[in-house]
Amino acid sequence: MFARLDVPAALDEVVLPVIRHLGDGWEDDPQIIAREHFASNAVRPRLMRLLRLSHGRRNGVVLAAAPETEEHDLGLLAASVVAAHGGWTAHFLGYRTPTAAITKAADTAGPDVVLLGAVRREAGRRILAELHGFAGAIVFGGAGFHPDDMDGHPMWVVHRGPMRDLPDTLEAALTAAGANWRTGVT
Numbered sequence: 628m629f630a631r632l633d634v635p636a637a638l639d640e641v642v643l644p645v646i647r648h649l650g651d652g653w654e655d656d657p658q659i660i661a662r663e664h665f666a667s668n669a670v671r672p673r674l675m676r677l678l679r680l681s682h683g684r685r686n687g688v689v690l691a692a693a694p695e696t697e698e699h700d701l702g703l704l705a706a707s708v709v710a711a712h713g714g715w716t717a718h719f720l721g722y723r724t725p726t727a728a729i730t731k732a733a734d735t736a737g738p739d740v741v742l743l744g745a746v747r748r749e750a751g752r753r754i755l756a757e758l759h760g761f762a763g764a765i766v767f768g769g770a771g772f773h774p775d776d777m778d779g780h781p782m783w784v785v786h787r788g789p790m791r792d793l794p795d796t797l798e799a800a801l802t803a804a805g806a807n808w809r810t811g812v813t
Contacts, residue, residue, distance in 0.1 A: 634677060634712045635791035638705045642670055643790070646701065667701050674704050678719060681711030687739035689797060692720035692729045694745055694754040694771075702769055703744030706786075706793055710742065713794030717742075726757040733763060740764045740800050745771025752776060764804035766796050 628637045650663035691707040693700045700722035707717040718736055720729070733741055741763055745751040751771030755778075758765070767777075768786040777783045782804045786796040 629673070629677075635709050635789070635793075638709065639789045639791055643702065643705060646670070671701065671704065674701075674708050677708045678704070678711055678717060681708070681717070684714070684716045686714040686794070686798070687801065688716045688718065688736065689740045689742050689766075690718045690720065690729075690733055690736055690738035691742040691744070692724040692732070693722040694743065694750045695723055695725045696753060697722055697745045697747060697750040697771065699746040699769075700744065702746070703742070705790060706742060706744060706768055709790045709793045710797060713797075715794065715797060726754055730758075730761065733761075738763075740766055740797050740804075742766050742768065742797070743772075744769045747771050748773070764800040766793075766800045768793075 628641050631637075632640065646663060646666055649666050650659065653660040653663065689707070689710045691703050691710070693703050703721070704719060707719045711717040718732070718738065720732060729741065729743075743754060743765060745754070745767075746769050748771050751767070751769070751773070755772075755776055764782045764784075766784050766786050772785050774785045777785065782800065784796055784800040784803065786793055
């Protein structure tokens with residue numbers, strides 16, 4: 628599939644819909660979760676390889692993490708790969724990343740945009756509260772985040788839509804943040 632389609636199309640049109648389909652109904656049939664985990668673990672090494680082989684940097688640096696209480700990060704990994712495919716250097720921290728670790732990594736790596744992913748709404752709301760004083764551009768993705776929860780923060784953007792549009796969302800967050808800023812905590 629990655630040989631026939633570009634990376635964003637493969638993720639939007641095949642990989643992520645199949646993973647979602649495999650995971651649908653897991654609460655009714657526990658065997659379904661085993662199928663979804665198997666598929667996710669089959670795809671994960673390929674995505675990690677694509678991320679390692681990418682040579683971004685023309686558009687900036689993105690730091691990707693999932694909140695401390697979030698167990699799912701395949702969508703975040705896919706988003707990191709799409710960002711890298713779109714010319715960004717992507718640093719992927721993965722799931723269950725404490726907020727303090729995210730802010731420390733942002734201070735150290737100096738990304739242009741922080742990308743946070745969450746499937747669960749509770750995880751999204753919790754990190755939003757914890758990031759109240761964060762002074763950098765953030766793009767939120769996944770069902771765990773809703774635009775109404777952003778509390779009017781001008782540098783926080785929720786990505787909705789296909790993965791292929793993520794580089795545009797990252798650029799929008801940069802534009803909202805201003806031209807020459809660096810991530811920091813106030």
